[in-house]
Amino acid sequence: KTQAGALPPGPTPVPILGNVRDLTAKELWLTATKWAKEFGDVVHVHVVGQGLVFLSSPEATMDLLDKKGSIYGDKPSLVAFTRYGESSRRQRKLINQAFGIQVIPSYHPLIEAETHSFIRSLVADPSNYIDHTRRYAGGLTLSVIYGYEAVGNNDKFLNLGEECVDILSNRIASGGGIWPVDIFPSLKGLPTWAPGSGFLLKAAQWKAKMEEFVDHPYNFVKASMKTGSYVPSFCSVLLEDKEKCNTQFEFDLKWTANSMYSASMDTTITVFCHFLLAMVLHPEVLAKAQKEIDTVVGRDRLPTFSDRASLPFVEALLSETYRWGVPVPLSLPHRLMEDDVYRGMFIPKGSLIFGNVWAITRDETLFPNASAFLPERYLEKVDPALAKKRDPRTYVFGFGRRRCPGVNLVESSVWLLITAVLATLDISKAKDDFGNPIEPKIDFNNSVFRIPDKFQCDIRPRSEHALKVLREADAARP
Ligand code: HEM
16 A cells, blocks of 8 residues: 555554553643654654544644635544534534524523523532532533423432433543443454443444434424423424424424533533632732623623623733643544545554644643633734734634534623623632632543633622522512
């Protein structure tokens, strides 16, 4: 077979298993970034015959995942949703119909209601902030997608969703390798002692749960549509068009709806936890943001979307939260559909391509003092090309044809989430029995999403008045 050039460089594989051991590392993005320093911004490793390519610069991610998106747009089938083909294009079309930028304002009342309810839960029970964020993200998605109103933290659909995401991202993904079995078909033949063989059982469990989770909320929409009393949602709007309702369409619709649920959960949790952590570690940033909100919004009402343009520091704080937190540090892999040659290096068809967002967002030339949380870096005026290169949104939502289709919704919902929290709550280090501040202990144990393990912190209302304003906002809601 003729090859146009050598494979991209990378760490030396061991026979047969290749780089399996390199890939089982905790915080794989750190390892991938070390490789980038050693071998360059395009690194190749292989796992039992499956090639993985890590792209660690804005140039490489743009050149391949964006500019050559038509051949870098496929997905491994289990990790995320669908292959890039007819069905994926149809699904994205459905999503864009529901989450196009012009549609988002119609979700504003829902977003506001979920945000205020989230703040009430934080006030009532601050230490369980992760559960509340999960409830918030799940609740928002269930209502937007299915018109379903989740009840409490123990809702049946929320629980089902949680089980699926948990099996996938924690048990399958961290069970000895990074990605599940049908990405590495060759793992099926491995003896049970080999790293990664535990995949099979877990993948079967996951599939069964997934089918439940795809069908149940969808059946809820259909049943409620039959009764005539239902809240319009992504599914109901698309189902109303009876013309299109054939089996293929329904199949696409229910899997699309489901993929959005899973996709919104851990991502939102990651972003919120990093915001919280940044506020715990940087009281001066919290104070500055609160001062801006007090000046622009005042203390007698809650911030709304119409305040956004007048809150540049909060905007910078949000950007810095995306950059510093890096919610999905290796993004989600794309699958190369045809052999390709890049800068003379040969990248074979079928390779899994990872955008190393961690390496890019920690690049000192783009972000001096990159490990520090400094919203001010986004207040500096720079030319548009550089601004785009430094905008974390260019990377943290993924790339090219598979870029996160929920981004417009997130851009609104996460903004309001942090702005409303800043307006109503104080966040600081927890104190021990002697009143000494406790340093939050930070560790990352999820192999796909960079979610900090639960840490101690102190969250409380800024004042009695803030609580009153919150109650008034609730009372005013129809
Ligand atoms: C802060 C929150 C979020 C972040 C950081 C985020 C990030 C991402 C990333 C990195 C990807 C992979 C893109 C790629 O493969 O190149 C992705 C895919 C996806 N996201 Fe999001 N996401 C967020 C929230 C949401 C929400 C709220 C929804 C839906 C309501 C959503 C729906 C999706 C879907 C459906 C995909 C798969 C797209 C495809 O494979 O074509 N995401 N997201």
